[in-house]
Structures are given as C-alpha cells and as structure tokens.
Amino acid sequence: MKTRVSIVKCATYDINEVQAAAEKAFELLGGLAAFIKSGEKVLLKPNILSSRPPEHGVNTHLEVIRACARLVKKLGAIPVIGDNPGGSITARQAYEGSGLLDMAKEEGLECLEARDVKIVHDMPIASYFFECDKIISIPKMKTHSLMTLTGAVKNMYGAVTGLNKSQLHKKFPRPDDFAGALAIVFEAVKPSLVLMDGILAMQGNGPASGDLRDVGLLIAGEDSVAVDSVFSGLIGIEPLSVFTVKEAAKRGLGEADLRNIEIAGENFEQSKIQGFKLPASTLLLSIPAPVARLVTALIKFGPRIKEDLCEKCMICARTCPVAAITINDKISRIDRNKCIRCMCCHEVCPYNAVELRRNNLARLFGL
Numbered sequence: 055m056k057t058r059v060s061i062v063k064c065a066t067y068d069i070n071e072v073q074a075a076a077e078k079a080f081e082l083l084g085g086l087a088a089f090i091k092s093g094e095k096v097l098l099k100p101n102i103l104s105s106r107p108p109e110h111g112v113n114t115h116l117e118v119i120r121a122c123a124r125l126v127k128k129l130g131a132i133p134v135i136g137d138n139p140g141g142s143i144t145a146r147q148a149y150e151g152s153g154l155l156d157m158a159k160e161e162g163l164e165c166l167e168a169r170d171v172k173i174v175h176d177m178p179i180a181s182y183f184f185e186c187d188k189i190i191s192i193p194k195m196k197t198h199s200l201m202t203l204t205g206a207v208k209n210m211y212g213a214v215t216g217l218n219k220s221q222l223h224k225k226f227p228r229p230d231d232f233a234g235a236l237a238i239v240f241e242a243v244k245p246s247l248v249l250m251d252g253i254l255a256m257q258g259n260g261p262a263s264g265d266l267r268d269v270g271l272l273i274a275g276e277d278s279v280a281v282d283s284v285f286s287g288l289i290g291i292e293p294l295s296v297f298t299v300k301e302a303a304k305r306g307l308g309e310a311d312l313r314n315i316e317i318a319g320e321n322f323e324q325s326k327i328q329g330f331k332l333p334a335s336t337l338l339l340s341i342p343a344p345v346a347r348l349v350t351a352l353i354k355f356g357p358r359i360k361e362d363l364c365e366k367c368m369i370c371a372r373t374c375p376v377a378a379i380t381i382n383d384k385i386s387r388i389d390r391n392k393c394i395r396c397m398c399c400h401e402v403c404p405y406n407a408v409e410l411r412r413n414n415l416a417r418l419f420g421l
Contacts, residue, residue, distance in 0.1 A: 092130030105151020141402030224375035279308020
C-alpha cells in the first residue's frame with residue numbers, strides 16, 4: 055500500500071482560507087479524527103527559528119498554527135505549542151518576538167518551555183515531547199544553507215534544547231554526519247502527522263535570509279519522510295539527494311521513493327514549482343558527479359559578517375560552537391581558521407547580516 059501525501063492549494067494566510075485548506079488536507083488522508091482522539095494532549099511543533107515576525111517568512115506562519123489548533127480543539131483534544139529555537143535566544147523570546155505568544159493567548163493555548171530534558175543517544179530533548187499523546191509537526195517550506203532543505207524531518211530538531219543544537223553541529227560538522235544526528239532526534243519524537251506551510255516559501259540561502267516566494271500550497275501526510283520527498287520532487291530535485299531524507303529513509307523511518315507515494319488533492323506535475331532556487335552552498339548537486347568529485351575539495355563556502363548590517367546583538371557569537379566570531383565596537387568578524395562551516399550564525403542572525411562567502415572557483419561554476 056502506498057504512502058499518501060496530500061497537496062492542497064491555499065493562496066493567502068486568511069484564517070478562514072487556511073483552516074479550510076488544512077481541514078481538506080487532513081480529510082484527504084482520512085480525516086484528522088483518524089489520528090487524533092478526544093481528550094488527547096496534542097503537541098503542535100512549528101518551526102519557530104527566531105523572534106522575527108510572520109511577514110519575514112522565517113517561521114511557520116501563525117495562521118497555519120492557529121488553524122491546526124482549532125481543528126484539534128474541534129475534536130475535543132487539547133493542543134499545546136512547543137519549540138526550541140536555534141541559537142542563544144530562549145523559547146520565550148522567540149514566542150514573544152514572533153507573535154506566537156499573543157496568538158496563543160487569543161486561542162487559549164499554552165506555549166511550552168523546556169524545564170527538563172530526556173537524554174536520547176546523547177541528545178538532550180525537551181521532556182514535554184514525551185509527555186503528550188500525539189505530535190503534529192508544522193514545518194515551513196524552506197531551503198537550508200547546510201542541509202539543502204529544511205522540512206518535516208529536520209523540524210523535529212527543535213526538540214533539542216537551546217545551545218545544545220550548536221554543540222551538536224560542532225560534534226557533527228559534515229552534513230551527512232549531522233543528518234544522522236537529525237534522524238536520531240526525529241526517530242525519538244516522530245510525529246503522528248505533518249502539515250507543511252508552503253503558502254509563502256523561502257528559497258535561496260535559507261533558512262533565515264533567503265528570498266520569499268509565493269507557492270500557495272499546504273502539504274500534509276502521516277509520513278514525514280514522504281512529505282519531504284514530495285517537497286523535493288515539487289522543486290525538481292531527487293529526494294535522496296537531500297541528506298535528511300536519505301538518512302531517515304536508510305533507517306526505515308519513512309518512504310522516499312516518489313513511485314511509492316500516492317498524491318491526493320492537487321496534481322503533482324501541475325503543482326511543480328519551476329525555478330526554485332537552492333542555497334549557493336548546495337548547488338554542487340547540479341554539477342555532474344564525475345566533475346563534482348574533482349572540484350568539491352577546491353570549492354569553498356563559508357559565512358561572512360556584513361559590517362554595515364551587523365547590529366552587534368551578539369546572538370551569532372553566543373551561538374557559534376567553536377567561538378570563531380569576534381564582535382566589538384571596531385569589528386564583526388568570523389575567524390576562517392576556526393570556522394567549521396556549520397552555518398549556525400547564518401541561521402540565527404535576525405538582521406540578515408551573515409552572508410555565504412564563496413571563492414572564485416565556486417563563482418566559476420555559477421555557485
């Protein structure tokens with residue numbers, strides 16, 4: 055039996071339109087009641103990367119979270135919201151700055167903060183992920199400068215608390231190794247259901263400073279790997295070229311073969327997103343394999359701070375797992391000899407002051 059993933063059009067973030075589209079996306083999977091029962095405590099896990107407002111397109115949009123919460127409450131279940139943002143900001147700061155806390159108050163929802171952790175294979179995971187009956191993952195459709203895409207599988211990395219994320223980047227600096235860590239976390243807190251916010255997506259150098267693009271889709275499924283595979287297919291890349299998809303599929307955590315995924319709702323081919331831009335650091339995927347093997351070692355990418363945009367907030371410096379960043383009244387600089395290219399600084403900067411630097415050979419290949 056094929057894994058089912060639904061694709062539903064949703065052009066705006068008007069709450070009525072979003073709720074109707076979300077309900078339809080779940081109905082195409084058999085209905086939300088097939089996954090959630092009355093009285094259950096349901097953790098809604100959005101992607102709240104930072105304290106930036108909805109119009110920046112960095113976080114899962116508030117109205118998608120609101121729609122999900124209302125549909126869960128409609129079944130008599132109890133929705134709560136939880137995430138642990140990257141970098142040095144606290145969950146509370148991210149909830150407040152993003153507007154999530156205000157929305158939650160309007161809807162009578164609790165925003166959870168990590169008080170205790172459970173260690174799973176050396177990964178410190180917020181204990182509240184194990185204290186709910188079900189989890190609904192609500193990722194954002196975005197690119198990622200280190201992992202190519204950030205979707206349903208990587209969204210569960212938000213279960214890891216605070217600066218522990220940065221330390222795991224230090225422990226697993228290579229994208230393929232880091233994907234293994236992500237898969238461990240994903241398996242530990244595997245969600246029952248996914249609703250991906252692809253109404254306004256981020257392309258280019260995501261997950262925080264890419265270009266916004268109107269896509270107008272919600273994608274839902276029980277299988278997070280299949281949802282990410284459909285996302286990959288829609289933008290024209292092979293699902294198994296995405297590190298998180300490949301690693302999770304290898305571990306038997308979901309379906310990555312589009313031939314084994316049944317699409318419900320919108321036509322897959324007609325929904326394809328033409329010209330979706332990938333991060334500069336991962337466009338090596340477009341180079342023929344024999345050529346890529348010869349030049350990969352010589353093509354260099356790395357973060358650089360744009361002095362004119364730096365607000366000296368110190369978030370990147372506190373986040374850097376190898377203390378490679380110096381910020382003072384005179385300079386804002388990344389030590390290239392210390393830098394492990396984890397892109398944490400690029401991910402957490404709220405002012406888009408960290409750009410991806412590339413050498414001349416990278417430019418020669420159009421990267």
